[in-house]
Amino acid sequence: MSTFKTLRVATVQFQHKANDKVYNLSKIHQFIDNAISEKVNVLVFPEMCITGYWHVPKLPEHAIYALSERVSN
Known part of the structure; x- marks a missing residue:
C-alpha cells in the first residue's frame, strides 16, 4: 500500500x-502568493533578505535595533 505524497x-x-x-517584505509576499497558487509546501528565502546584509555591520546600534522585528506570542 503506497501513501506517498508530493512535497513541492x-x-x-x-x-x-x-x-x-x-519593499523587501512586499516582494516576499508576492513570492508567497505565487507559491500558494503553485501549491508549494516549502518556500526558502535567502538569509537576511528582509533587511539586506552588507550595510548592517556599518550601522550604529540604534539603526540595527530599528531593523529588528518583535516576536509576539
Whole structure:
C-alpha cells in the first residue's frame, strides 16, 4: 500500500533593497502568493533578505535595533 505524497519545494532569489523592509517584505509576499497558487509546501528565502546584509555591520546600534522585528506570542 503506497501513501506517498508530493512535497513541492521552491527557492527564491531576488534583488533586495538594503534597509528597506517595506519593499523587501512586499516582494516576499508576492513570492508567497505565487507559491500558494503553485501549491508549494516549502518556500526558502535567502538569509537576511528582509533587511539586506552588507550595510548592517556599518550601522550604529540604534539603526540595527530599528531593523529588528518583535516576536509576539
